[in-house]
Amino acid sequence: MTSSSPLPRYAVIGNPVAHSRSPQIHALFSTQTGKPLQYEPLLAPLDGFAATVQAFRDQGGLGLNVTVPFKAQAFELARGHLSERARLAGAVNTLWLQDGAWHGCNTDGVGLVSDLLRLGVTLIGARVLLVGAGGAARGVLQPLAEAGCAQLHIVNRSPERAHDLAAIWVAAPTTTRTRVTAGSLAEAGTLGGWNLVINATASSLQGAAPDLPSRLYAPDALAYDMMYAAAPTAFMRQATADGATRSADGLGMLVGQAAESFLIWHGVRPDAAAVLTTLRAALLAKG
Template identity: 65%
Template sequence: MTLTQTPTLCAVVGNPIEHSRSPTIHQQFAEQTGVKLRYDRILSPLDGFARTVDDFFSAGGRGLNVTVPFKLEAWELARTHLSQRATLARAVNTLWMEQGVLHGCNTDGVGLVQDLQRLAALNTDTRVLLIGAGGAARGVLGPLLDAGCAKLHVINRSPARAHELIAQHQKATSVAPDKLTAGGLTEVGIPGSWDLVINSSSSSLSGEAPAVAFGLYAKHAWAYDMMYAAQATPFMLQAQRDGAAQTSDGLGMLVGQAAESFYIWHGVRPDIAPVLASLRTALHSTH
């Protein structure tokens, strides 16, 4: 008699959720690593996230990815058992149950840093300009600093929000004040002084580029949009006009953060490269 192994149940929860590519990514990771997996999309009511999470884990779920607009609520639900990354980010995109207790982590920053390193866009000499001070920025601030960039300057439409973000981080860590700074969208320092400009704002979702100053990019500089699309995003086109030597969207970040979640849940690290290539091909073919 042959016993059939029951698939591990994982899912992604959000509202909206039908657009999510997480099931495709995680199924490819599972095939690659030999993990028997069922990975679903869950549409949660905007006022019912906690119940949705409870129902999922009560039904035997192993791991839950969290997307817009629930990352802050996920942080609240798991706040007594957070990873260091999630504690600093004050947002959670990965949940799991351990000995009956809900745990949370934020893998967005790890995914971003891994992709930037894959592109050779980030090293210890890199001067980084981060556009935006919302949830996406919170998730990547710590990992960018941990990667050893030379300087990180956060700019935002509301300068107060950018200053608040870095003040929270400086209070929780020992980062030097001159290494982490903030300002408004036009407060970008000396023209041509940035080696890497990252757009963490939602501007590309609305088909617009952020209203930043002209003349940002140093020689050989990169521009990276945390959003992704079949074609260059408005921010990437803006960066090309402004002299960025190379540009990238955030598809590699998406796959990288998923790989870190997969590792947390299953204890095995998948190979990102073939999944990223497959996803890129699919993205172009549907355009």
């Protein structure tokens, strides 16, 4: 069976997936770059990721963005054709067909770094606190290190997970000199404060902030939440109260990782800033 649409076919696959902004983002990229495409949300049963991907391929599908909870399964699907980013992240959020096989990459960290640079953050030599030790945190370690961060300290509610993630990174074959350490949430502080504190947990989705100690922020530090909302998130409010000079949510990261996927698929890098402006306006209008 093949798709009835003459346009190149792409999708975002997840469960749930109806809330995803990826179709809107890629439609804006398509208009901006003059690259026509069909892009849709694709709901997969929790036990039916591989079958859903195969059906999508049979219908002419060429590429997929992968969201929760399927990034690890996407990694396995493309295990023989993984980018270095994907190998170090242990997860795939972008799939594409090449020479009859699925290839995989992880663009989350690139999206984060591009947004931090847009916000004027100096990453070379930066001291960074990464809150959370799940897939979101693992996916951004390499790009942050490659951007020149001097120290990455991973803290988590379950400190053993933070130590495990740090150990995986230390054992990985990388050429960066970034010092990676780990500890509990209570061990998040450092003398002089952090230049950048990133919330890689989903706490803001529940309207809560991580249980962090106070006095975490160096002068002119940025607090960055990977989640996004129309109003400042619980983590952003916590950071402001604790003395963070600036705070930002993860909408720019979302657009940035999508732009990297678009580049992989179509060979053209779209203007992420213009699309971010459109999405932010729409989010505030609904707010």
